Amino acid sequence: METRLELDVLIYSDEVRVVTPEELTEWELETASQVSIPTVRLFVALYPYNPAAMSPNYETAAEELPFVPGQIIKVHGDKDSDGFYHGESGGLSGYVPSNMVAEIPVDDEYLKHLLMQQGFLPVDHTGINLSDVASITDDVIVQRMVALFDYDPWENSPNVDSEVELGFHSGDIIYVLGEMDEDGFYYGDLHGRKGLVPSNYLQPLPWD
Known part of the structure; x- marks a missing residue:
């Protein structure tokens, strides 16, 4: 049966020697203090x-x-x-x-x-x-809505910045965050994808 032994070593220009536990601990603490975690x-x-x-x-x-x-x-x-x-x-x-x-x-x-x-x-x-x-x-109003029709922003959107909108299919359940904006759009979440959704394509879906 083969036995393997792993050792930490220090390599100098004129010698190689095994690191003592104290030296290893000191090196780990010094290294950790030099690593800055970005805020x-x-x-x-x-x-x-x-x-x-x-x-x-x-x-x-x-x-x-x-x-x-x-x-x-x-x-x-x-x-x-x-x-x-x-x-x-x-x-x-x-x-x-x-x-x-x-x-x-x-x-x-x-x-x-x-x-x-x-x-x-x-x-x-x-x-x-x-x-x-x-x-x-606590203040954000979250509503659950169901899509009545398919919606492809690139084909159906009246806005030039359709890339900020969310595409969806009829029957999809979308979680709407906050109130409707002045253009008739909500900000919605569909399976982790977020974007603007047109209110006239949606219908409220009770939580219960």
Whole structure:
């Protein structure tokens, strides 16, 4: 029967020797102190952003993150020299223009987790209200609706920015967040995909 023995060693220019437990512990503590964990910051989108049509950087537009007003974006680190953060939202990641978003002033890690799970802040017609963030999770109205017809934004949408809308099929159950906007659209969630949905294609579906 073969027995294998694993040892940690230190390699010098003139010798190789086995590391003592004390040296290994000291090295691990020193390494851990040098590793900086980037602070997670939460931002909310103030305006709709379609990189393909709006990005100032044509060559890197594909690396940028599209979003809609009210969408919550998780950001690591600070903005770069071009004024972009690197963020993630809705399962996608990419660069985020700093002038299109605002930071949510919250430090509590559990509340950050709740907000990221929610993925959205209510938006009124005058912009984003960032006051009283701690109560946001209680204030958002979530409605369950069923699609009456198929909807393909590219074919059926009256809007030029149809890429921020959500396509769906008749019978799909969509969870609507917040109130209807002035154009007759809700902000909805379908199996983790989020976007604007036309209210006249939906019908309320009672929770019970």
